[in-house]
Amino acid sequence: MSKKFLAMFSVSFLVALLTISWSSFSFTGNSSLTPSPVLPSFQTQPSPADGPLAFDYDWLVLNYIDGDNNLEAEAIGDMNELEVAKVSSSRVMILALVDRASGYDDTNGDWTGTRLYEITHDSDADIIASTLLVDYGELNMGQASTLELLLNYGFANYSAEKIWLNLWDHGGGIDGICWDDESGNDYLSINEMQSAIATSTTTYGRTLDLISHDACFMNMIEVAYELRDYADFFVASEDSIPGMGYNYTAIIDDLEADTTMNAETLAGVLVDTYEDMYDSITTDVTLSALNLSYIVDFAVLTDYLAHNLTAVLNDGQISAVKTAFLDSYDFYDNYIVDYKDFVDQLLANTTLMSSYPALQAIATSVQSAFSNLVVANYQHSSYSGKAQGVTIFMPVPSSTYQSYIDNYVGHLDRFAGIDWLSNVYWDEFLDLFYSLYDTTSIYPVISLDELLTSQSINYDESQFFEFNAPEDAIYLFSLSILDGDIDLYLRDYYSNDIIAYSQFYNPDDGSTEKIQHYFKGGKYLIEIYGFELSHYNFIITQEEPTILQLNSLVSGSSGSQEGTDSNHYMQIFNHFYQITLLEGDYQITITYDSDVVDFDLFLLSTNFVELNKSASIYDKDEIVVNVNSETTYIIAVYSYSGHGSFNLIVTVYTPPSPSPSGFIPGFTAAIALVALLGLNTIVFLRKKRS
Structure with missing residues (x-):
């Protein structure tokens, strides 16, 4: 793929680069990878001042609010936040192009088109009282021309020294922003966003001082790079953004208090007010500001x-x-992934770095460059310092993301026209990385029925094993603890997410950690974690459902997903039975003591597709099944909470006898009682699941 990044360099860097032969990247072994050249320090030179200009406003704030989706109510709320803080006759002009949906919020006249407002002060936090400039009818906020419309109106009608453009809606990072339900769920691709901004700023000879995205996942290096020629600073989040979005009242309060603040200061205000709003009420929140003058370098x-x-x-x-x-x-x-954290992880591998000094040199340069690029960063303490300001495309290579990976490296679909892909070698690196991903394992491989005996594990140590399940089946992971206390986890091989676990207190809850469930064939990661110096045996076996006979009572016991109130007996251990039934009606029943344990009952086909279930909160779960011809079923007993035992039986179903006149049969009585007592009873009868 041809790379055209040379055209972007400053003259001084171009001269330095031309002295370097690209043949220095030839590679024949560890020692022959030539260290990266020493790169010159980058300084952004300010343009000479042309003399003071007379502006009507210090700041023009352009809000592109796409509420044409399930965020309609939040859009109305943020409009009111802007109004509360706006100071009349100030040096700040605020416009808002807002599109509404139907069916989510019926306040303020419940109009559903697209309107342009000049924000005026109003202390009523519920009613929009701003000046309506234009009612456009329905516009597609996922179309570049609509974004151009807002920019053009602002440039043509208001004279301001500094300009802030704020895009508001759902976000998908490099996938796009501003989804519009009324327009077929259309959205602005990153290339469309850039095109709209480029067209308007070129037409009016203006650039933007600040661009922000009040939308999820937008602070990606690929997105920021797309804005490099059109703004000085960029503010967005690496992670999701709560529905309430930015704290617009606090932001505008600060801006109105000092209308002469520069773009970097205002970017910091966005970050600081976001922290003040969310740090004490939620966890998965980040916001950061980038200095786009450094992004080409x-x-x-x-x-x-x-x-x-x-x-x-x-x-x-x-x-x-x-x-x-x-x-x-x-x-x-x-x-x-967090880009800096990936670089940090590379540098943490001292063996790799010592073997490849060129990689170490350039990784160190990238690590240092973040301090210039990221000028403000808030991350909740839950990230443990790993949300460091900007992400980069690097998904797990799973079936979910394979098409995205293919389109990224191929510059196709929503990724077409993105400058980063044409100018930077990252996509070629990823293409090779993913092609090699499954060719090696970084953990020991354990096979089915392979017994590990007398293994030792230290305090606070995790031992990982790779397991390749040969087919869709029931698998039992058995960890016999010889001494000490150990937990067992089964993780998704690609995402590392925990999908099953056994977390007994050993030996109080028992001396065996077990996971049993029906798993799809494929790769898994097993983690064995030591709470103290311990020893164990471990084996994985493939299990068959227990054969069940009609009218034959069977029993079982286990811990459960939630365990007890004191967090004992936590495990994913589900019981499976198989029964063949002739034509007729049958009742499947499990009984247990609901004061100490809760089991749920599932009826499955032989390929483990759910056919029916019962999930009561009482001492019994029942399923009635009508069989038209001889059929084999799988019955699953799922341990939900607590710890204890159950009894399971399948019998011929006998319909209940009609109740005496004047009485309501049991099931109908329950429904009638619900109708009489109202909604609170319905809530009480439901199982509460987190």
Whole structure:
């Protein structure tokens, strides 16, 4: 793929770069990977002042509020936040192009089109009282021309020294922003967003001082790079954003108090007020500000890093790079990773760094460059310092994301036209990385029926094993604890997410940790964690459902998903039975003591598709099944909470006798009682699941 990043360099850097032969990247072994050249320090030179200009306003704030979806109520709320803080006759002009949906919020006249407002002060936090400038009818907020409309109106009608553009809605990072339900769920691709901004700023000879995205997952390096020529600073979140979004009242209060503040200061206000709003009420919140004047130089460094990573992959170091990737902090369901944390994980591998000094040099340069790029960063303490300001595309290579990976490296679909892909070598590196991903394992591989005996584990140590389930089946993971206290976890091989566990207090709850469930064939990661110096045996077996006979009572016991109130007996251990029934009606019943345990009952086909279930909160679960011809079923007993035993039986179903006149049969009586007592009774009767 042709890379055109040379055209972006400053003249001084271009001169330095032309002295470097790209043949220095030739690679024949550890020692021949030539260290990256010493890169000059980058300084952004301010343009000479042309003399003071007379502006009507210090700041023009352009809000692009796409509430044409399930965020309609929040859009109305943020409009009111802007009004509360706006000061009349100030040096700040605020416009809002807002599109509403139907069916989510019926306040303020319940109009559903797209309107442009000039925000005016109003102390009523429920009623929009701003000046209506234009009622456009229905517009598609997922279309570039609509964003141009807002920008053009602002540029043509208001004279301001500094301009802030704020895009508000759902966000998907590099996937796009501003989904519009009324327009077929259309959205602004990143390329469309750039095109709209480029067209308007070029037409009016203006640039933007600040661009912010009040939308989820938008602070990606690929997104920020797309804005490099059109704004000085960019504010967005690496993670999701709560529905309430930014604290607009606090932001505008600060701006109105000092209308002369520059763009970097205002970007910091966005970050600080976000922290003040959310830090004490939720956990998964981040917001950061980037100085876009450094992003071209940062792209150059990333290009060198990607070339060096490609070289070490070609030298057989997939395991080392894969380990750094898996240890990096991820967002958006394993779709993107914190870029700096990935670099930190690479540098933490001292063996890799000492073997490849060129990689170490460029990784260190990238690590240092973040301090210039990220000028403000808030991350909740729950991230343990790993949400460091900006993410990069690097999803787990699963079936969920394979098409996204293919489109990213191929510059296709929603990724078409994104400058980062054309100018930086990251996509080529990823193409090779994913092609090698499954060729090696970074953990010991354990096979079915392979017994590990007398294994030792230390306090606070995790031991990992890779297991490849040969087919869809019931698997039993058995950890026999010889001494000490150990927990057992089954993780998704690609995302590292925990999908099953056994967390007994050993030996109080027992001396065996077990996981039993029906799992799809494929790769899994097993984690064995030591709470103290311990010893264990471990084996994985494939199990068959227990054969069940009609009218034959069977019993079972286990811990449960939630365990007891004191967090004892926590495990995923489900029981499976198989029965063949002739034509007729049958009743499947489990009984248990609901004061100490809660089991749920499932009826499955032989390929484990759910046919029916019962999930009561009482001492019994029942399923009645009508069989038209001889059929084999799987019965699953799922342990939900507590710890205890159950009895299971399948019998021929006998319909209840009609009740005496004047009485309501049992089931109908329950429904009638619900109708009489109202909604609170319905809630009481339901099982409460988190």
